[in-house]
Amino acid sequence: MPLMPKRVKYRKSQRGVARGKTTRKKYHGPIRGFAQRGNYVAYGDYGLQALEGGWLSAECIEAGRITMTRFVSGEGRYYIRVFPHKPITAIPAETRMGKGKGEPEYWAAVVRPGQILFEIGGLPEAAARDCLARVAYKMPFKCRFVARRPSV
Template sequence: MALMPKRVKHRKSQRGRIKGNATRGNKVVFGDFGLQATQGGWIKARTIEAGRIAAQQYVRGEGRLFIRIFPDKPVSSKPLETRMGKGKGEPEAWVAVIKPGTVLYELAGVTEQQAKICFARLASKMPVPVRLVQRRPA
């Protein structure tokens, strides 16, 4: 079940530009370890779901997984070999816009070694380079 918003204000959106680093969502808040993006980009809803499944299979019942991103941007495309004009294409996929420093996933209730192994599985599925970060003691 791919993530997507229940309703949106506008059905189609412009591409936009990713500028600067993340100022929100850049710290580990819910878990003990986090997977942080080191570059900006788009992450599709299907990729987020694939990462969730890979992490849940590894963690099983002992840890808790938190997904910190949500795909709320529609990406449209025109069919191949279509002539120019005739308007913008139909929404094809939903993506989450990621700035450098955004925490994508968090894990709680696991050791550091387990978190490293789990996030290594996730990192291979992500379209942006990522790194492991720990929660700072408050």
């Protein structure tokens, strides 16, 4: 079952910065800036880092979780570093203009470039690389394999 918050203050949220070309003077692009927090491997030994920004749906997070669970299968441990807090609304197809904002369709996590999505520990590097490559295949944007930095 996909992740979602137990309770929210508001059922619907605004989209954030513009997600495409707009008619206004400034073009902001999909998601501005790099991840300020959550951009290093903190819990496991290896991680999957997003190289692009966007919305990561709860279904994609669940698909990655299932892939990691099947691959790890009792040897190591995995960590999910993102949670879908944002409700994404949609209006049904072939609906006339007006009549307000649509109903929430799914939940998504807002991901900035550089954010760690998944971590894995207790496996050798080759196995962890293979596991996270399978998870990266299911993500909607480019990702890379990163290792924990040595602590000083």
